[in-house]
Amino acid sequence: MSTNLTREYDQILSGDVTIKKVSSDDYTHKITFSKKNISKVLMYQVWSSVSDFTNKERIVFRIKAKKWVRYFFPNPPPVDPFTPTTVMELDHGECPFHKNNKNGCKHVFSINNAKVNKRGQVVFYVSSKAIDRSNTNTLSETVKLLKKIPTGSFHNARFDIDHIAIQISTCISACQAKYSFQYCATNCPKKTVTGKIITLTL
Numbered sequence: 001m002s003t004n005l006t007r008e009y010d011q012i013l014s015g016d017v018t019i020k021k022v023s024s025d026d027y028t029h030k031i032t033f034s035k036k037n038i039s040k041v042l043m044y045q046v047w048s049s050v051s052d053f054t055n056k057e058r059i060v061f062r063i064k065a066k067k068w069v070r071y072f073f074p075n076p077p078p079v080d081p082f083t084p085t086t087v088m089e090l091d092h093g094e095c096p097f098h099k100n101n102k103n104g105c106k107h108v109f110s111i112n113n114a115k116v117n118k119r120g121q122v123v124f125y126v127s128s129k130a131i132d133r134s135n136t137n138t139l140s141e142t143v144k145l146l147k148k149i150p151t152g153s154f155h156n157a158r159f160d161i162d163h164i165a166i167q168i169s170t171c172i173s174a175c176q177a178k179y180s181f182q183y184c185a186t187n188c189p190k191k192t193v194t195g196k197i198i199t200l201t202l
């Protein structure tokens with residue numbers, strides 16, 4: 001058995017959101033999810049391409065959004081934070097920048113931080129600043145709009161969140177459990193748990 005197997009999980013979340021610009025910054029926006037319609041985070045596995053396990057033993061599960069936030073965006077943040085790139089999809093008629101797009105529209109940014117606020121709502125702090133920054137002057141209008149983050153209230157916004165890699169070395173059999181997964185903490189985003197085995201019960 002390889003000692004460098006990596007499970008990678010793509011992640012999807014949806015809900016009604018309010019997006020506000022964070023003052024004094026052209027890029028950073030705050031996305032607050034309504035408690036009412038927020039989905040669980042769907043995590044579905046893609047094996048890394050180097051793995052012998054490609055296309056085998058995929059795990060798909062859903063985790064409560066608050067739990068996902070607390071787990072992957074701990075406070076204080078880790079030294080090497082998880083800052084995934086995210087595609088946000090909005091329905092037709094929702095976005096002020098894409099009023100004529102009959103199939104809705106997409107926007108791209110990274111989640112720089114996330115938290116659960118005092119009212120129990122999931123909040124993302126996102127920015128498109130790092131998206132293709134070096135080519136800003138040559139980007140087409142379409143791509144420029146992709147990076148522009150709309151503000152306002154949106155129904156059923158979908159977030160397709162980049163994969164997170166979870167390296168496992170010794171506990172692969174434990175990872176097959178249907179309703180929980182374990183991994184060796186060598187790559188744990190929390191950093192504070194190195195050397196222990198983490199169990200995330202869903």
Ligand SMILES: [Zn+2]
Pocket residue numbers: 090095096097098105106107150
């Ligand atoms: Zn749009």
